Amino acid sequence: MNDEPILSARGLRLSFGAVRALDDVSIDLWPGEVLAIVGESGSGKSTLLRVLAGETRPDAGSVTYGDPQGGTRDVHGMTEAARRRLARTEWGFVHQDPRDGLRMAVSAGGNVGERLMAVGDRHYGNIREEAARWLERVEIPRSRIDDAPRLFSGGMRQRLQIARTLVTRPRLVFMDEPTGGLDVSVQARLLDLIRALVADLGIAVILVTHDIAAARLLAHRMVVMRQGRVVEEGLTDRVLDDPRHPYTQLLVSSVLAA
Incomplete structure (x- = not known):
């Protein structure tokens, strides 16, 4: 991996009224790495993805992008036009509902x-x-x-x-529950396709999912969120085979019991 991350977040905080969606979240993503963000509904994982992609501005904290020339850019300091240009070229976004990412006509x-x-x-x-x-x-x-x-x-x-x-x-792709809402057999086929394409292209991916099996198949590292905070992170196999936080243990055991 390169010495510098392709995307870094530091001290992200965001509240919606009395609800703290992000509470001092910091993460790094390295070139060519697949990072899974997992957690139950309402844990803050999709909010974090939108903040990292520049679609939602945090109350505090920063997100920086390491560009191909070796410099860094403040994601939330860009103009809207610059961010849209970045999203069309060096970045990509795969939505849970493909209608949000396609022109249906x-x-x-x-x-x-x-x-x-x-x-x-x-x-x-x-x-x-x-x-x-x-x-x-x-x-x-x-x-x-x-x-x-x-x-x-x-x-x-x-x-x-x-x-x-x-x-x-693109150098970096954000994926928001890309297999959500699909039949199990279709999910498995799609996951295999995503894994092959990501490996072939060598792109960096941030994957938001509630599906532990999808995270294990696709991700090098995993971040576990609960109530807006990162409660555990590490190599995917380590987190899933030896979970240390009680919430992660609960997540893994619920999958095993299913």
Whole structure:
């Protein structure tokens, strides 16, 4: 791994009225690393993801991004235009509901091609061929390239969103419950696909999930959250095989008992 993290958060605090969503949260993500953030509903994990991605501003604390040139950028100090540009190029976001990450009225190929155009590609034939290759890579027949996402199943929509996100080979991808709401068999297939693509591209990923099995399969390290605080963190196998905090022990034992 590189000597410097690709994303760092220090002392993040955020409250919604009397509810403390984030309470002094600090984390690092290294280039090429997959970091899982796990916890029960209301633990603050999705709020943390939105803050790290620059979508929600914290009450206190900082988030810094290590850019490819070796410098650092204050995520919440950027202009909105700069953050949107970063999100279209060096970053990606995979939503739990693929409808939030796709343009439903645009063809499958058009969805993937838009990301390529955002990084400067202009040759229609090349864009269409690259989109077709990526559809195949996420197990969607290239014959569906002109079909709208509304004609796809939930699992196919999620795979299309992944193709749209990864086609530009971003350095950092945020994933918010990417297998949530899908059938178990579809979840397993999607997880295998994500693992293969992430390993092949060498991208850094922050994965929010309540699924311990998904975290074990995908993540190098794990952060466990409860009531807005990080209660345990470490290598995924260590955290799951030898949980030290009582809450982590409860999470792991509930999975084993299921």
